[in-house]
């Protein structure tokens with residue numbers, strides 16, 4: 491029997507009674523979707539799955555996002571291109587050197603973000619499978635952006651209602667001093683526009699759509715926009731809105747990027763970590779884009 495135990499008073503749930511290695515029934519798919527709409531983050535423990543099983547599970551919920559690896563070249567990839575490699579391993583399976591470019595770029599995951607908010611059509615769900623999990627973290631923290639929105643005062647809600655932000659990997663990585671982009675990457679990572687307030691298509695709940703990829707608010711002076719975004723992220727990630735996931739081997743964790751932000755916490759650089767993400771494409775853009 492499928493059961494969901496809440497993990498915090500506001501969001502996130504632990505789901506048992508599903509075996510991800512087997513094809514799901516339509517009822518099981520519907521139960522997961524209902525639980526995702528409600529809890530926004532689901533932890534399915536004890537799912538010792540292969541890449542093929544993870545892909546089959548993911549496809550129950552819609553089309554995969556193409557090229558989920560944030561800009562890494564195919565020749566550098568350790569995993570099939572439909573996976574985002576969130577490990578600290580290089581192509582040969584060794585722990586990546588501290589100054590490995592892919593590793594340094596991935597350190598951007600330690601900033602609060604919503605996956606693929608730097609794409610014109612951002613991600614719906616992310617599904618992360620823990621294959622090799624170090625003893626001492628890293629934890630993944632999630633923030634409920636619906637609860638964060640609900641807690642804003644009416645004046646702020648009115649001010650942000652129609653705001654549009656520009657998101658790019660260049661902004662998020664730039665916050666960590668990572669500016670090593672080729673001309674081709676600068677072109678590929680050109681900012682995209684996202685609305686700041688999203689409404690969930692099923693529940694109708696509003697949420698703050700924030701991410702460290704956001705570096706501009708359309709029509710605002712840059713320093714004012716950056717300060718405002720920083721304040722909103724600080725508000726949205728107060729402890730009462732956050733669930734901290736401590737990984738155990740075989741955990742499968744899925745989250746709705748439309749309703750949550752997340753970040754990875756630091757962990758010892760010399761311990762292998764192999765976590766693999768599949769990502770579901772969103773339904774469409776959240777804001778009108780500038781003509782290319």
Ligand SMILES: [Fe+2]
Nearest residue numbers: 599603604605
């Ligand atoms: Fe992420």
